Amino acid sequence: MKKLVFISGLHRSGTSILHSVISSSDDVSGFSNTGVPKDEGQHLQTIYKPANQFGGPGKFAFDENAKLDENSILISANNREKLLNEWKKYWDTEKSVWIEKSPPNIIRMRFLQELFPDSFFITIIRHPIVVSLATLKLSKTSINELIRHWIVAHKIYQNDKTKIKNEIYFSYEYMIQFPQNVIIELENFLGINIDYNNNFLNMNEQYFNMWKEAKPWQILKKMRKSKYIEKYEDSVNQFGYSLINLEEFPKLYTRMDNR
Secondary structure, eight states, X not given: OOEEXXXXXXXXXXXXXXXXXXXXXXXXXOXXXXXXXXXXXXXXXXXXXXXXXXXXXXXXXXXGGGOOOTTOTTOSHHHXXXXXXXXXTTSOTTSSEEEEEOGGGGGOHHHHHHHSTTOEEEEEEOOHHHHHHHHHHHHOSOHHHHHHHHXXXXXXXHHHGGGOSSXXXXXXXXXXXXXXXXXXXXXXXXXXXXXXXXXOOOOOHHHHHHHHHOOTTSSOOHHHHHHHHHHHHHHHHTTTOOSSOTTOOOOEEEEOOOO
16 A cells, blocks of 8 residues: 655755655655756646745745645545646656655645545644745745744644644754654654665754844844844744744654554
8 A cells, every 4th residue: 555645844944855865765756856846746736736826935824825624625536636646657656655745735734634534744844043044035025024924834734733644743953953763753654764874964053143143234133133032932932942042942743543
């Protein structure tokens, strides 16, 4: 029996490296050399609109129409078959695990689970300051709006995840600090072997330095930084992060149904 796995996480959250590491398993087929941005499955199908139709990175979660759940009119047996056939063109169907990665999955998990009831979900979350600064050039919007988008997207996810049967969740920071723990959990979760070669590099520091220094000629000014902390600290705390103590991060959990 094949396993269908969806990776979710906002742009610049670490989904690409995670997809690469998991896809290196002999048991797994992921997308590669497809010719679409980051080999994301959202661009390899015609059933639902990709994130760029809703503003793209740092914006899509603001649009109510971007969110999909089990009540979507797009859910049907025909669409399920068509979507799977479109993706199968890019998978090695001889492998036992098929994996798809796209940022808007984070607000579409209930929709994907309704289409594919036995699917598995891997969610990765990364510090909002890092994601916001790293997304700045892609989104061409303000840091204020990027932090707010991070919060909005993860609030949707936080509500949706209570209805997801099979999910493993961890932070980018946890993955960097405890890579072997993550690999073992992923292997157990998916029933595969992963040849881990310490591919997880910590790329947070450069963005944290920008945030901490907040020099006038940089993206952030001290006045703005204090306003962001006052405005968003409590919301960010709900997800295990802090705009003050940058060393705080959420850990890992796994949820499996009783099949």
